[in-house]
Amino acid sequence: MKTDLTSADLNEIRQSALGAADPLGAAAQLAEAVEAGQLADPDDAGYALALAAEIAESRSKLEAALRYADRAVEAYGTRDDTRAGAARALRARILFRSGRADEAMAELEPLRPLLTRYSDAAAYVSAALAAGGRTRLAEEWLTEAVQAALAERAASPDQSAEPATADEAGLLFFLLQQRHRVRHALGLPHDQHDNLADRLETRLANTAARAGTEAAESDLLFWSRPEFDRLVAQWPALAESYGGTWDEHRARLERELVRLAGAGRTGLSLLPGSVDGLGGYAKGRDGEPTDRKVLAGYAGQLAAGPGQIGWPPERNEPCWCGSGNKYKKCCLPRSRG
Secondary structure, eight states: OOSSBOHHHHHHHHHHGGGSSOHHHHHHHHHHHHHTTOBSSGGGHHHHHHHHHHHHHHTTOHHHHHHHHHHHHHHHTTOOSHHHHHHHHHHHHHHHHTTOHHHHHHHHGGGGGGGGTOTTHHHHHHHHHHHTTOHHHHHHHHHHHHHHHHHHHHHSTTOOSSOSSHHHHTHHHHHHHHHHHHHHHHTOOOOHHHHHHHHHHHHHHHHHHHHHHHHHHHHTEEOOHHHHHHHHHHOGGGHHHHOSSHHHHHHHHHHHHHHHHHTTOOSOEEEEOOHHHHHHHHHHTTOOTTOHHHHHHHHHHHHTSSOOEESOOOTTSBOTTSSSSBGGGTTGGGGGO
């Protein structure tokens, strides 16, 4: 295993180690890398140790898994972000599997507030409870979180209790989805919250269908680093569409390309844009560069011409973003973030 492991390296290991010939060796190497200070970012120590715990747990090496999980939780300290919460939920899951249910519940109880703060908390908390045979309790916690989120929406002067779209629902949408899955596993009949989850999923599918190829093309506009900096400096509102930073921009594009490929789209390409090109296109049509229709039209113009960047490159080929790094070490892991 290389030294100076980056976050991208750890994401890659997460995808490959569970199927490796010697996953437990990979887990030990991750722990050793933390001990030896071989992480590019020391803040990744908790993530690396949690990954080692997950690998050991997958091979039912619960004592080793718990040691790694203990170290992961210790590395995160008082942090209460989503990765720290996931590490604590992982530790609880291992404790459940080790027959230490009281300790597992003591680890999980403080995580309940995270359900209404982070979209993936619903998944890792409910998975830990399910490992301890407490799926019914998971349903109760998720129901309380959904009710709290709906009450917060109703109390806001510019929002209704029921969101109109899945995008508008935000974190509530993920809570509803996870609760829906848990209730299905329990064999419970649909209630009003399950019906809301179904309605939001239907609206999301219909919105995607109406958006069609035109919207997909505008979502595939790619701004090189210099052009991206010029773009958000000249039209700050476009940060909402293309990301607040260049790293976020690249991650959004990679995730969108993966999504489209998963939906059956082939021949996918990125459309390299320029500030001058967008500005000229908008001016020629008496439009604003921030207008969605203008962006879609500009993307369509680029899609009809040369200079597109084919996707995906081979894993060992240079990344499509132009960073000079290999694809597998650059933007490929961004789709998993």
